Amino acid sequence: MMELSQATRNGIDMPLVGFGTYQLSIDQAEFCVKEALKAGFRHIDSAEGYNNEEGTGKGIKAAGVSRDEIFVTTKLFPGYKQWGAPEKTYEQTIETLKNQLKQLQLDYVDLYLIHAPLSELRLEQWNALVALKKSGLTRHIGVSNYNEETIKEILDAGLAQPEANQVEFHPMCAQIDLTRYMQKHAIAPIAYSSLAPLSTWRMEAGQGGEVLAEKKAESQLVIKEVASKLKVSEAKLLLRWGLQHGYCVLTRSTKPERIRENLQVFDFKIPDHDMECLNRLNQNQAFAWAANGLNPMEVAPPIK
Structure with missing residues:
Protein backbone atom coordinates (compact mmCIF):
# COMPACT_ATOMS: atom_id res chain seq x y z
CA MET A 1 0.00 0.00 0.00
CA MET A 2 1.32 3.43 -0.97
CA GLU A 3 1.97 6.10 1.65
CA LEU A 4 0.87 9.49 0.35
CA SER A 5 3.09 12.33 1.44
CA GLN A 6 2.69 15.78 -0.03
CA ALA A 7 3.24 14.25 -3.47
CA THR A 8 0.32 14.93 -5.78
CA ARG A 9 1.82 13.47 -8.98
CA ASN A 10 2.97 10.02 -10.05
CA GLY A 11 6.08 8.84 -11.93
CA ILE A 12 5.04 10.37 -15.26
CA ASP A 13 4.23 13.72 -13.62
CA MET A 14 0.50 13.02 -13.80
CA PRO A 15 -1.61 14.71 -11.09
CA LEU A 16 -3.01 11.92 -8.90
CA VAL A 17 -6.57 13.24 -9.11
CA GLY A 18 -8.01 13.85 -12.57
CA PHE A 19 -11.29 15.08 -14.00
CA GLY A 20 -12.98 12.64 -16.40
CA THR A 21 -15.31 13.59 -19.27
CA TYR A 22 -17.12 10.29 -20.01
CA GLN A 23 -20.86 10.63 -20.73
CA LEU A 24 -20.73 14.43 -20.94
CA SER A 25 -22.25 16.20 -23.92
CA ILE A 26 -20.07 18.65 -25.87
CA ASP A 27 -21.63 21.59 -23.98
CA GLN A 28 -21.34 19.83 -20.61
CA ALA A 29 -17.69 18.98 -21.31
CA GLU A 30 -16.94 22.64 -22.04
CA PHE A 31 -18.63 23.86 -18.85
CA CYS A 32 -17.37 21.10 -16.54
CA VAL A 33 -13.75 21.12 -17.74
CA LYS A 34 -13.63 24.89 -17.29
CA GLU A 35 -15.11 24.52 -13.77
CA ALA A 36 -12.71 21.69 -12.91
CA LEU A 37 -9.66 23.72 -13.94
CA LYS A 38 -10.98 26.76 -12.04
CA ALA A 39 -11.43 24.51 -8.97
CA GLY A 40 -7.78 23.44 -9.13
CA PHE A 41 -7.82 20.24 -11.21
CA ARG A 42 -4.76 20.00 -13.42
CA HIS A 43 -5.45 16.62 -15.04
CA ILE A 44 -8.18 16.21 -17.68
CA ASP A 45 -9.07 12.75 -19.01
CA THR A 56 -13.23 19.62 -23.69
CA GLY A 57 -10.88 21.75 -25.80
CA PHE A 77 -10.75 4.05 -30.02
CA PRO A 78 -9.05 1.06 -31.69
CA GLY A 79 -12.08 -0.27 -33.55
CA TYR A 80 -14.06 -3.40 -32.72
CA LYS A 81 -15.39 -5.82 -35.35
CA GLN A 82 -18.30 -7.01 -33.19
CA TRP A 83 -19.65 -3.45 -33.10
CA GLY A 84 -19.04 -2.93 -36.81
CA ALA A 85 -16.32 -0.39 -35.99
CA PRO A 86 -13.35 -0.71 -38.41
CA GLU A 87 -10.02 -1.48 -36.77
CA LYS A 88 -7.49 1.33 -37.11
CA THR A 89 -4.24 0.81 -39.00
CA TYR A 90 -0.90 2.42 -38.14
CA GLU A 91 -1.60 5.38 -40.44
CA GLN A 92 -5.16 5.82 -39.17
CA THR A 93 -3.91 5.83 -35.58
CA ILE A 94 -1.48 8.66 -36.40
CA GLU A 95 -4.23 10.63 -38.14
CA THR A 96 -6.68 10.03 -35.28
CA LEU A 97 -4.49 11.79 -32.72
CA LYS A 98 -3.84 14.66 -35.15
CA ASN A 99 -7.62 15.10 -35.52
CA GLN A 100 -8.14 14.87 -31.75
CA LEU A 101 -5.52 17.58 -31.20
CA LYS A 102 -7.46 19.87 -33.57
CA GLN A 103 -10.65 19.29 -31.59
CA LEU A 104 -8.85 19.79 -28.29
CA GLN A 105 -7.10 22.90 -29.67
CA LEU A 106 -3.77 21.55 -28.41
CA ASP A 107 -0.33 21.02 -29.93
CA HIS A 115 -8.70 2.58 -25.07
CA ALA A 116 -8.97 -1.22 -24.91
CA PRO A 117 -7.41 -4.32 -26.56
CA LEU A 118 -10.39 -4.74 -28.87
CA SER A 119 -8.50 -4.88 -32.16
CA GLU A 120 -6.42 -7.55 -33.87
CA LEU A 121 -4.17 -4.65 -34.96
CA ARG A 122 -3.30 -3.55 -31.43
CA LEU A 123 0.47 -4.13 -31.89
CA GLU A 124 0.36 -2.06 -35.08
CA GLN A 125 -1.54 0.61 -33.16
CA TRP A 126 1.04 0.48 -30.36
CA ASN A 127 3.82 1.00 -32.90
CA ALA A 128 1.95 4.12 -34.03
CA LEU A 129 1.79 5.38 -30.44
CA VAL A 130 5.56 4.92 -30.15
CA ALA A 131 5.96 7.04 -33.30
CA LEU A 132 3.54 9.67 -32.00
CA LYS A 133 5.66 10.01 -28.86
CA LYS A 134 8.82 10.40 -30.92
CA LEU A 155 6.88 -6.65 -24.29
CA ASP A 156 7.21 -10.01 -26.09
CA ALA A 157 7.19 -8.14 -29.40
CA GLY A 158 10.23 -6.17 -28.19
CA LEU A 159 8.32 -2.88 -28.22
CA ALA A 160 8.51 0.01 -25.77
CA GLN A 161 6.69 -0.69 -22.51
CA PRO A 162 3.43 1.16 -21.78
CA GLU A 163 3.99 3.94 -19.27
CA ALA A 164 0.46 3.72 -17.85
CA ASN A 165 -2.61 1.48 -17.77
CA GLN A 166 -6.07 2.85 -17.01
CA VAL A 167 -8.43 0.22 -15.59
CA GLU A 168 -11.64 -0.07 -13.60
CA PHE A 169 -10.52 -0.08 -9.96
CA HIS A 170 -12.51 0.13 -6.73
CA PRO A 171 -13.02 -2.12 -3.68
CA MET A 172 -15.31 -4.50 -5.61
CA CYS A 173 -12.90 -4.74 -8.57
CA ALA A 174 -9.45 -4.59 -6.96
CA GLN A 175 -7.33 -6.05 -9.80
CA ILE A 176 -4.93 -7.50 -7.21
CA ASP A 177 -2.57 -9.48 -9.49
CA LEU A 178 -2.60 -6.83 -12.22
CA THR A 179 -1.85 -4.07 -9.69
CA ARG A 180 1.14 -6.05 -8.41
CA TYR A 181 2.34 -6.62 -11.99
CA MET A 182 2.09 -2.92 -12.86
CA PRO A 189 -1.90 2.64 -12.59
CA ILE A 190 -4.91 4.88 -13.26
CA ALA A 191 -8.36 4.09 -11.85
CA TYR A 192 -11.63 4.81 -13.60
CA SER A 193 -15.14 4.23 -12.24
CA SER A 194 -13.85 4.55 -8.67
CA LEU A 195 -17.41 5.30 -7.53
CA ALA A 196 -19.04 2.29 -9.24
CA PRO A 197 -19.98 0.60 -5.93
CA LEU A 198 -22.31 3.50 -4.99
CA SER A 199 -26.06 3.45 -5.62
CA THR A 200 -25.80 6.96 -7.11
CA TRP A 201 -23.25 5.99 -9.78
CA ARG A 202 -24.43 6.54 -13.39
CA MET A 203 -28.08 6.59 -12.42
CA GLU A 204 -29.30 9.16 -14.95
CA ALA A 205 -31.37 7.72 -17.80
CA GLY A 206 -29.26 5.86 -20.35
CA GLN A 207 -26.05 5.84 -18.30
CA GLY A 208 -26.28 2.11 -17.45
CA GLY A 209 -25.65 2.29 -13.72
CA GLU A 210 -28.58 0.01 -12.96
CA VAL A 211 -26.88 -3.00 -14.61
CA LEU A 212 -25.61 -5.42 -11.90
CA ALA A 213 -26.79 -2.98 -9.19
CA GLU A 214 -28.07 -5.92 -7.12
CA LYS A 215 -24.48 -7.10 -6.56
CA LYS A 216 -23.58 -3.93 -4.65
CA ALA A 217 -25.96 -3.87 -1.68
CA GLU A 218 -23.73 -5.57 0.88
CA SER A 219 -20.66 -3.54 -0.07
CA GLN A 220 -22.63 -0.30 0.10
CA LEU A 221 -23.38 -0.92 3.79
CA VAL A 222 -19.67 -1.31 4.58
CA ILE A 223 -18.69 1.75 2.53
CA LYS A 224 -21.39 3.84 4.23
CA GLU A 225 -20.27 2.69 7.68
CA VAL A 226 -16.58 3.49 7.08
CA ALA A 227 -17.37 6.87 5.49
CA SER A 228 -19.61 7.80 8.40
CA LYS A 229 -16.94 6.80 10.92
CA LEU A 230 -14.30 8.93 9.15
CA LYS A 231 -16.79 11.80 8.61
CA VAL A 232 -16.22 11.98 4.85
CA SER A 233 -18.51 11.40 1.86
CA GLU A 234 -18.64 7.93 0.36
CA ALA A 235 -17.23 9.36 -2.89
CA LYS A 236 -14.21 10.86 -1.12
CA LEU A 237 -13.67 7.59 0.75
CA LEU A 238 -13.54 5.56 -2.50
CA LEU A 239 -11.24 8.04 -4.21
CA ARG A 240 -8.91 8.04 -1.21
CA TRP A 241 -8.94 4.22 -1.15
CA GLY A 242 -7.63 4.24 -4.73
CA LEU A 243 -4.93 6.78 -3.89
CA GLN A 244 -3.73 4.72 -0.94
CA HIS A 245 -3.32 1.76 -3.29
CA GLY A 246 -0.99 3.85 -5.46
CA TYR A 247 -3.48 4.70 -8.20
CA CYS A 248 -4.23 7.97 -9.88
CA VAL A 249 -8.02 8.41 -9.58
CA LEU A 250 -10.49 10.09 -11.94
CA THR A 251 -13.68 11.85 -10.88
CA ARG A 252 -16.57 13.25 -12.87
CA SER A 253 -19.45 15.51 -11.95
CA THR A 254 -21.58 18.18 -13.60
CA LYS A 255 -22.13 20.05 -10.30
CA PRO A 256 -19.51 22.74 -9.50
CA GLU A 257 -19.70 22.15 -5.73
CA ARG A 258 -19.18 18.39 -6.21
CA ILE A 259 -16.34 19.03 -8.65
CA ARG A 260 -14.58 21.08 -5.96
CA GLU A 261 -15.27 18.55 -3.22
CA ASN A 262 -13.87 15.63 -5.24
CA LEU A 263 -10.47 17.32 -5.33
CA GLN A 264 -10.25 17.43 -1.53
CA VAL A 265 -8.88 13.94 -0.92
CA PHE A 266 -5.45 14.78 0.51
CA ASP A 267 -6.71 16.06 3.87
CA PHE A 268 -7.43 12.70 5.50
CA LYS A 269 -6.14 9.13 5.55
CA ILE A 270 -8.04 5.85 5.79
CA PRO A 271 -6.60 3.86 8.73
CA ASP A 272 -5.18 0.39 7.98
CA HIS A 273 -8.06 -1.42 9.70
CA ASP A 274 -10.65 0.40 7.56
CA MET A 275 -8.58 -0.15 4.42
CA GLU A 276 -8.73 -3.88 5.16
CA CYS A 277 -12.52 -3.72 5.61
CA LEU A 278 -12.80 -2.14 2.17
CA ASN A 279 -10.24 -4.53 0.64
CA ARG A 280 -12.38 -7.48 1.74
CA LEU A 281 -15.21 -6.28 -0.54
CA ASN A 282 -13.32 -7.45 -3.64
CA GLN A 283 -15.37 -9.69 -5.97
CA ASN A 284 -13.32 -9.06 -9.14
CA GLN A 285 -16.60 -7.63 -10.39
CA ALA A 286 -16.43 -5.10 -13.24
CA PHE A 287 -19.38 -2.72 -13.72
CA MET A 297 -10.23 -6.91 -20.36
CA GLU A 298 -11.57 -10.30 -21.39
CA VAL A 299 -12.39 -9.95 -25.10
CA ALA A 300 -9.02 -9.35 -26.78
CA PRO A 301 -9.04 -11.12 -30.18
CA PRO A 302 -5.87 -12.92 -31.34
CA ILE A 303 -3.35 -10.43 -32.70
CA LYS A 304 -2.57 -10.37 -36.42
Whole structure:
Protein backbone atom coordinates (compact mmCIF):
# COMPACT_ATOMS: atom_id res chain seq x y z
CA MET A 1 0.00 0.00 0.00
CA MET A 2 1.32 3.43 -0.97
CA GLU A 3 1.97 6.10 1.65
CA LEU A 4 0.87 9.49 0.35
CA SER A 5 3.09 12.33 1.44
CA GLN A 6 2.69 15.78 -0.03
CA ALA A 7 3.24 14.25 -3.47
CA THR A 8 0.32 14.93 -5.78
CA ARG A 9 1.82 13.47 -8.98
CA ASN A 10 2.97 10.02 -10.05
CA GLY A 11 6.08 8.84 -11.93
CA ILE A 12 5.04 10.37 -15.26
CA ASP A 13 4.23 13.72 -13.62
CA MET A 14 0.50 13.02 -13.80
CA PRO A 15 -1.61 14.71 -11.09
CA LEU A 16 -3.01 11.92 -8.90
CA VAL A 17 -6.57 13.24 -9.11
CA GLY A 18 -8.01 13.85 -12.57
CA PHE A 19 -11.29 15.08 -14.00
CA GLY A 20 -12.98 12.64 -16.40
CA THR A 21 -15.31 13.59 -19.27
CA TYR A 22 -17.12 10.29 -20.01
CA GLN A 23 -20.86 10.63 -20.73
CA LEU A 24 -20.73 14.43 -20.94
CA SER A 25 -22.25 16.20 -23.92
CA ILE A 26 -20.07 18.65 -25.87
CA ASP A 27 -21.63 21.59 -23.98
CA GLN A 28 -21.34 19.83 -20.61
CA ALA A 29 -17.69 18.98 -21.31
CA GLU A 30 -16.94 22.64 -22.04
CA PHE A 31 -18.63 23.86 -18.85
CA CYS A 32 -17.37 21.10 -16.54
CA VAL A 33 -13.75 21.12 -17.74
CA LYS A 34 -13.63 24.89 -17.29
CA GLU A 35 -15.11 24.52 -13.77
CA ALA A 36 -12.71 21.69 -12.91
CA LEU A 37 -9.66 23.72 -13.94
CA LYS A 38 -10.98 26.76 -12.04
CA ALA A 39 -11.43 24.51 -8.97
CA GLY A 40 -7.78 23.44 -9.13
CA PHE A 41 -7.82 20.24 -11.21
CA ARG A 42 -4.76 20.00 -13.42
CA HIS A 43 -5.45 16.62 -15.04
CA ILE A 44 -8.18 16.21 -17.68
CA ASP A 45 -9.07 12.75 -19.01
CA SER A 46 -10.69 12.52 -22.44
CA ALA A 47 -11.17 10.00 -25.27
CA GLU A 48 -12.07 9.79 -28.94
CA GLY A 49 -14.96 7.51 -27.98
CA TYR A 50 -16.55 10.13 -25.71
CA ASN A 51 -17.47 12.26 -28.75
CA ASN A 52 -17.04 15.50 -26.81
CA GLU A 53 -13.41 16.57 -27.34
CA GLU A 54 -14.47 19.77 -29.05
CA GLY A 55 -16.16 20.80 -25.80
CA THR A 56 -13.23 19.62 -23.69
CA GLY A 57 -10.88 21.75 -25.80
CA LYS A 58 -13.10 24.81 -25.44
CA GLY A 59 -13.24 24.27 -21.68
CA ILE A 60 -9.46 24.05 -21.41
CA LYS A 61 -9.08 27.26 -23.42
CA ALA A 62 -11.78 29.14 -21.50
CA ALA A 63 -10.24 28.30 -18.12
CA GLY A 64 -7.18 30.40 -18.93
CA VAL A 65 -4.73 28.04 -17.21
CA SER A 66 -1.24 27.84 -18.69
CA ARG A 67 -0.88 24.76 -20.94
CA ASP A 68 2.26 23.56 -19.18
CA GLU A 69 0.33 23.33 -15.91
CA ILE A 70 -2.29 20.95 -17.32
CA PHE A 71 -1.90 17.19 -17.89
CA VAL A 72 -4.23 16.08 -20.70
CA THR A 73 -4.92 12.39 -21.36
CA THR A 74 -6.87 11.13 -24.34
CA LYS A 75 -7.48 7.74 -25.94
CA LEU A 76 -7.62 6.06 -29.32
CA PHE A 77 -10.75 4.05 -30.02
CA PRO A 78 -9.05 1.06 -31.69
CA GLY A 79 -12.08 -0.27 -33.55
CA TYR A 80 -14.06 -3.40 -32.72
CA LYS A 81 -15.39 -5.82 -35.35
CA GLN A 82 -18.30 -7.01 -33.19
CA TRP A 83 -19.65 -3.45 -33.10
CA GLY A 84 -19.04 -2.93 -36.81
CA ALA A 85 -16.32 -0.39 -35.99
CA PRO A 86 -13.35 -0.71 -38.41
CA GLU A 87 -10.02 -1.48 -36.77
CA LYS A 88 -7.49 1.33 -37.11
CA THR A 89 -4.24 0.81 -39.00
CA TYR A 90 -0.90 2.42 -38.14
CA GLU A 91 -1.60 5.38 -40.44
CA GLN A 92 -5.16 5.82 -39.17
CA THR A 93 -3.91 5.83 -35.58
CA ILE A 94 -1.48 8.66 -36.40
CA GLU A 95 -4.23 10.63 -38.14
CA THR A 96 -6.68 10.03 -35.28
CA LEU A 97 -4.49 11.79 -32.72
CA LYS A 98 -3.84 14.66 -35.15
CA ASN A 99 -7.62 15.10 -35.52
CA GLN A 100 -8.14 14.87 -31.75
CA LEU A 101 -5.52 17.58 -31.20
CA LYS A 102 -7.46 19.87 -33.57
CA GLN A 103 -10.65 19.29 -31.59
CA LEU A 104 -8.85 19.79 -28.29
CA GLN A 105 -7.10 22.90 -29.67
CA LEU A 106 -3.77 21.55 -28.41
CA ASP A 107 -0.33 21.02 -29.93
CA TYR A 108 0.23 17.82 -27.92
CA VAL A 109 -1.34 15.65 -25.22
CA ASP A 110 0.52 14.48 -22.15
CA LEU A 111 -0.68 10.86 -22.35
CA TYR A 112 -2.18 8.90 -25.24
CA LEU A 113 -3.78 5.52 -24.54
CA ILE A 114 -5.21 2.66 -26.59
CA HIS A 115 -8.70 2.58 -25.07
CA ALA A 116 -8.97 -1.22 -24.91
CA PRO A 117 -7.41 -4.32 -26.56
CA LEU A 118 -10.39 -4.74 -28.87
CA SER A 119 -8.50 -4.88 -32.16
CA GLU A 120 -6.42 -7.55 -33.87
CA LEU A 121 -4.17 -4.65 -34.96
CA ARG A 122 -3.30 -3.55 -31.43
CA LEU A 123 0.47 -4.13 -31.89
CA GLU A 124 0.36 -2.06 -35.08
CA GLN A 125 -1.54 0.61 -33.16
CA TRP A 126 1.04 0.48 -30.36
CA ASN A 127 3.82 1.00 -32.90
CA ALA A 128 1.95 4.12 -34.03
CA LEU A 129 1.79 5.38 -30.44
CA VAL A 130 5.56 4.92 -30.15
CA ALA A 131 5.96 7.04 -33.30
CA LEU A 132 3.54 9.67 -32.00
CA LYS A 133 5.66 10.01 -28.86
CA LYS A 134 8.82 10.40 -30.92
CA SER A 135 7.15 13.12 -32.98
CA GLY A 136 6.16 15.05 -29.85
CA LEU A 137 2.40 14.82 -30.37
CA THR A 138 2.17 12.99 -27.05
CA ARG A 139 4.62 13.06 -24.17
CA HIS A 140 3.73 9.65 -22.77
CA ILE A 141 1.99 6.54 -24.12
CA GLY A 142 0.00 3.81 -22.47
CA VAL A 143 -2.97 1.48 -22.59
CA SER A 144 -6.36 1.09 -20.96
CA ASN A 145 -8.26 -2.05 -19.99
CA TYR A 146 -5.17 -4.18 -20.66
CA ASN A 147 -4.50 -7.20 -18.45
CA GLU A 148 -1.16 -8.87 -17.79
CA GLU A 149 -1.45 -10.98 -20.94
CA THR A 150 -2.11 -8.08 -23.32
CA ILE A 151 0.68 -6.00 -21.75
CA LYS A 152 3.05 -8.96 -22.20
CA GLU A 153 2.16 -9.09 -25.92
CA ILE A 154 3.79 -5.66 -26.28
CA LEU A 155 6.88 -6.65 -24.29
CA ASP A 156 7.21 -10.01 -26.09
CA ALA A 157 7.19 -8.14 -29.40
CA GLY A 158 10.23 -6.17 -28.19
CA LEU A 159 8.32 -2.88 -28.22
CA ALA A 160 8.51 0.01 -25.77
CA GLN A 161 6.69 -0.69 -22.51
CA PRO A 162 3.43 1.16 -21.78
CA GLU A 163 3.99 3.94 -19.27
CA ALA A 164 0.46 3.72 -17.85
CA ASN A 165 -2.61 1.48 -17.77
CA GLN A 166 -6.07 2.85 -17.01
CA VAL A 167 -8.43 0.22 -15.59
CA GLU A 168 -11.64 -0.07 -13.60
CA PHE A 169 -10.52 -0.08 -9.96
CA HIS A 170 -12.51 0.13 -6.73
CA PRO A 171 -13.02 -2.12 -3.68
CA MET A 172 -15.31 -4.50 -5.61
CA CYS A 173 -12.90 -4.74 -8.57
CA ALA A 174 -9.45 -4.59 -6.96
CA GLN A 175 -7.33 -6.05 -9.80
CA ILE A 176 -4.93 -7.50 -7.21
CA ASP A 177 -2.57 -9.48 -9.49
CA LEU A 178 -2.60 -6.83 -12.22
CA THR A 179 -1.85 -4.07 -9.69
CA ARG A 180 1.14 -6.05 -8.41
CA TYR A 181 2.34 -6.62 -11.99
CA MET A 182 2.09 -2.92 -12.86
CA GLN A 183 3.98 -1.93 -9.71
CA LYS A 184 6.72 -4.44 -10.53
CA HIS A 185 7.09 -3.03 -14.06
CA ALA A 186 6.72 0.65 -13.08
CA ILE A 187 3.54 1.05 -15.16
CA ALA A 188 1.55 3.92 -13.67
CA PRO A 189 -1.90 2.64 -12.59
CA ILE A 190 -4.91 4.88 -13.26
CA ALA A 191 -8.36 4.09 -11.85
CA TYR A 192 -11.63 4.81 -13.60
CA SER A 193 -15.14 4.23 -12.24
CA SER A 194 -13.85 4.55 -8.67
CA LEU A 195 -17.41 5.30 -7.53
CA ALA A 196 -19.04 2.29 -9.24
CA PRO A 197 -19.98 0.60 -5.93
CA LEU A 198 -22.31 3.50 -4.99
CA SER A 199 -26.06 3.45 -5.62
CA THR A 200 -25.80 6.96 -7.11
CA TRP A 201 -23.25 5.99 -9.78
CA ARG A 202 -24.43 6.54 -13.39
CA MET A 203 -28.08 6.59 -12.42
CA GLU A 204 -29.30 9.16 -14.95
CA ALA A 205 -31.37 7.72 -17.80
CA GLY A 206 -29.26 5.86 -20.35
CA GLN A 207 -26.05 5.84 -18.30
CA GLY A 208 -26.28 2.11 -17.45
CA GLY A 209 -25.65 2.29 -13.72
CA GLU A 210 -28.58 0.01 -12.96
CA VAL A 211 -26.88 -3.00 -14.61
CA LEU A 212 -25.61 -5.42 -11.90
CA ALA A 213 -26.79 -2.98 -9.19
CA GLU A 214 -28.07 -5.92 -7.12
CA LYS A 215 -24.48 -7.10 -6.56
CA LYS A 216 -23.58 -3.93 -4.65
CA ALA A 217 -25.96 -3.87 -1.68
CA GLU A 218 -23.73 -5.57 0.88
CA SER A 219 -20.66 -3.54 -0.07
CA GLN A 220 -22.63 -0.30 0.10
CA LEU A 221 -23.38 -0.92 3.79
CA VAL A 222 -19.67 -1.31 4.58
CA ILE A 223 -18.69 1.75 2.53
CA LYS A 224 -21.39 3.84 4.23
CA GLU A 225 -20.27 2.69 7.68
CA VAL A 226 -16.58 3.49 7.08
CA ALA A 227 -17.37 6.87 5.49
CA SER A 228 -19.61 7.80 8.40
CA LYS A 229 -16.94 6.80 10.92
CA LEU A 230 -14.30 8.93 9.15
CA LYS A 231 -16.79 11.80 8.61
CA VAL A 232 -16.22 11.98 4.85
CA SER A 233 -18.51 11.40 1.86
CA GLU A 234 -18.64 7.93 0.36
CA ALA A 235 -17.23 9.36 -2.89
CA LYS A 236 -14.21 10.86 -1.12
CA LEU A 237 -13.67 7.59 0.75
CA LEU A 238 -13.54 5.56 -2.50
CA LEU A 239 -11.24 8.04 -4.21
CA ARG A 240 -8.91 8.04 -1.21
CA TRP A 241 -8.94 4.22 -1.15
CA GLY A 242 -7.63 4.24 -4.73
CA LEU A 243 -4.93 6.78 -3.89
CA GLN A 244 -3.73 4.72 -0.94
CA HIS A 245 -3.32 1.76 -3.29
CA GLY A 246 -0.99 3.85 -5.46
CA TYR A 247 -3.48 4.70 -8.20
CA CYS A 248 -4.23 7.97 -9.88
CA VAL A 249 -8.02 8.41 -9.58
CA LEU A 250 -10.49 10.09 -11.94
CA THR A 251 -13.68 11.85 -10.88
CA ARG A 252 -16.57 13.25 -12.87
CA SER A 253 -19.45 15.51 -11.95
CA THR A 254 -21.58 18.18 -13.60
CA LYS A 255 -22.13 20.05 -10.30
CA PRO A 256 -19.51 22.74 -9.50
CA GLU A 257 -19.70 22.15 -5.73
CA ARG A 258 -19.18 18.39 -6.21
CA ILE A 259 -16.34 19.03 -8.65
CA ARG A 260 -14.58 21.08 -5.96
CA GLU A 261 -15.27 18.55 -3.22
CA ASN A 262 -13.87 15.63 -5.24
CA LEU A 263 -10.47 17.32 -5.33
CA GLN A 264 -10.25 17.43 -1.53
CA VAL A 265 -8.88 13.94 -0.92
CA PHE A 266 -5.45 14.78 0.51
CA ASP A 267 -6.71 16.06 3.87
CA PHE A 268 -7.43 12.70 5.50
CA LYS A 269 -6.14 9.13 5.55
CA ILE A 270 -8.04 5.85 5.79
CA PRO A 271 -6.60 3.86 8.73
CA ASP A 272 -5.18 0.39 7.98
CA HIS A 273 -8.06 -1.42 9.70
CA ASP A 274 -10.65 0.40 7.56
CA MET A 275 -8.58 -0.15 4.42
CA GLU A 276 -8.73 -3.88 5.16
CA CYS A 277 -12.52 -3.72 5.61
CA LEU A 278 -12.80 -2.14 2.17
CA ASN A 279 -10.24 -4.53 0.64
CA ARG A 280 -12.38 -7.48 1.74
CA LEU A 281 -15.21 -6.28 -0.54
CA ASN A 282 -13.32 -7.45 -3.64
CA GLN A 283 -15.37 -9.69 -5.97
CA ASN A 284 -13.32 -9.06 -9.14
CA GLN A 285 -16.60 -7.63 -10.39
CA ALA A 286 -16.43 -5.10 -13.24
CA PHE A 287 -19.38 -2.72 -13.72
CA ALA A 288 -18.22 0.03 -16.07
CA TRP A 289 -18.78 -1.71 -19.41
CA ALA A 290 -21.54 -4.07 -18.25
CA ALA A 291 -24.25 -2.08 -20.03
CA ASN A 292 -22.32 -2.74 -23.27
CA GLY A 293 -22.47 -6.47 -22.58
CA LEU A 294 -18.72 -7.04 -22.33
CA ASN A 295 -15.69 -6.79 -20.08
CA PRO A 296 -13.01 -5.13 -22.26
CA MET A 297 -10.23 -6.91 -20.36
CA GLU A 298 -11.57 -10.30 -21.39
CA VAL A 299 -12.39 -9.95 -25.10
CA ALA A 300 -9.02 -9.35 -26.78
CA PRO A 301 -9.04 -11.12 -30.18
CA PRO A 302 -5.87 -12.92 -31.34
CA ILE A 303 -3.35 -10.43 -32.70
CA LYS A 304 -2.57 -10.37 -36.42
